[in-house]
Amino acid sequence: MHRPIYLDCHSTTPLDPAVLEAMLPYFTESFGNPASNSHSYGWEAEAAVKLAREQIATAINARPEEIVFTSGATEANNLAIKGSAEANLAKGRHMITVVTEHNAVLDPCRYLKTLGFEITVLPVEQDGLLDLEKLAAAFRDDTVLVSVMAANNEIGVIQPLAEIGVLCRERQVLFHTDAAQAIAKIPLDVQAMNISLMSLTAHKVYGPKGIGALYVRRKAPRVQLAPQLHGGGHERGMRSGTLYTPQIVGFAKAVSLGVEQMSVEAERLASLRDRLHKALLPLGGIQLNGHPTQRLPGNLNLSFEGIDGQALLLALQPVVAVSSGSACTSAKIEPSHVLTALGRDDHLAYASIRFGLGRFTTEAEIDQVADHVKASVMALRAA
Secondary structure, three states: OOOOEEOEOOOOOOOOHHHHHHHHHHOOOOOOOOOOOOOHHHHHHHHHHHHHHHHHHHHOOOOHHHEEEEOOHHHHHHHHHHHHHHHOOOOOOEEEEEOOOOHHHHHHHHHHHHOOOEEEEEOOOOOOOOOHHHHHHHOOOOEEEEEOOOEOOOOOEEOOHHHHHHHHHHHOOEEEEEOOOOOOOOOOOOOOOOOOEEEEEOOOOOOOOOOEEEEEOOOOOOOOOOOOOOOOOOHHHOOOOOOOHHHHHHHHHHHHHHHHHHHHHHHHHHHHHHHHHHHHHHHOOEEEOOOOOOEOOOEEEEEEOOOOHHHHHHHHOOOEEOEOOOHHHOOOOOOOHHHHHOOOOHHHHHOEEEEEOOOOOOHHHHHHHHHHHHHHHHHHHHO
16 A cells, blocks of 8 residues: 655654664664763763754854753753743733644643743734734733744744844843744754743654754853752753663754755745645635735745545545644644634634644645645535
């Protein structure tokens, strides 16, 4: 049997063979604990982790010592948001975020509300972009953190990080960004963008699942965080736990490969994305969700009028693997909070498909998917 064409790269990506090759020795020959400093096994692992830290830091223009390894972006988001809240109680209990954030940001904010924090959740425009004037007006004297994701996991919209960073810098407020979807896909520079905290993960960029990182600025200004995991004092006390060397090596390899290929791959993916969009337009009754150009090159999120979204997903499954939104909320029956924030009604929000193109997507696959989507939509509309 032929497996469906995989166009769900925002939920996860396949492991690049070069990443697997880099990881394998650290499962077998070089299996030491990087915290074991009394023998060669530990030294080998420590050296691998050190190199990986340098490679990931280089990708975002950070210092190696500013990279704190976590189990993924969800843990990194929790450490950034709850850790900064707890560490800055003397300054205030107010934070700002955006309605279209991933639940790994929104849920920690909701938790902080139960502890007495005040959270301002800003709306977005119909194209998914944050209005900077609304952000500027939301700051208060007791604001400690602004959290705005770099690129949206459903609609691919890229927020103006540099402009947000300036606003935060002027007010001496920490700026956190969830860059899980953005790392090694679009240029990121924590210095130029005035970013205080950045959450990263490997499995969105052809690396292994179960490993991520949090960038924590050490200078101008130094960011203080309260650890959320205690025991052992690993990662300069910010995240205790034995470091998973094979995953860390794979993470760094994936990021390095992505950065090397970024400009060429972005152009290729944008061309394939636009090819798919153009092929589907003759169907009519299609709405693009999110900004038409300020989006990830491999993202296409469309709402199809006049059909049931779940019926369309079922019709597509034999040929193409796609989703209707975030993999982290796929079990819920509510419409996407991201699409409703754009002004889509419940029906259009339910009848949306997120096409996530990736490194191994081919032109022939795009044409095959377009043909199948068109046939499926026409059949459902005629039923």
